[in-house]
Amino acid sequence: MxxxxxxxxxxxxxxxxxxxxxxxxxxxxxxxxxxxxxxxxxxxxxxxxxELAVGDTVLTTSGFYGTVIDIADDTVIVEFGNNKNCRIPMQKAAISAVEKPEEAMEK
The missing domain is CATH 1.20.5 (Single alpha-helices involved in coiled-coils or other helix-helix interfaces)
Structure with a gap:
């Protein structure tokens, strides 16, 4: 056993x-x-x-391109299109891509 x-x-x-x-x-x-x-x-x-700065062109997670005009903590104000009245505050997390102004001129 x-x-x-x-x-x-x-x-x-x-x-x-x-x-x-x-x-x-x-x-x-x-x-x-x-x-x-x-x-x-x-x-x-x-x-x-x-590294996000004022003047950068951003692509949001919803597919809109815009220009950053103000940054505060977790919130950025983005201006969309040629209409200067279309400014939308959004969270930084809603930004999926950033293009610096220098990069846009090189293309």
Whole structure:
């Protein structure tokens, strides 16, 4: 009886060891292919928004192009189109791309 008990506990321990290795491999895969790219993208967007300045042309998440005319903390005021009366306050997070005035002249 004691020989069977020790054999079954040894095989159970080996089974758990294999499962733990697969969990570590799975976590490593998820980190390098899912979590890390999202963190890099978030850092890139935060850097873009921190360099935002008055006069920059921006593309909003809804697809509108406009020019930044004022910046305050988390809010920016963007002017859309040729109509100088179309000024809309929005959150910085709603900006998906920024084009500096120097870049626009080079194109």
């Amino acid at each position: 004691s020989i069977l008990a020790s054999t079954s506990s040894a095989s159970t321990a080996a089974g758990w060891g294999g499962m733990i290795i697969w969990l570590v491999v799975l976590f490593g895969f998820m980190y390098f292919f899912m979590i890390r790219p999202q963190q890099k993208e978030a850092k890139k967007k935060n850097a873009m928004l921190s």
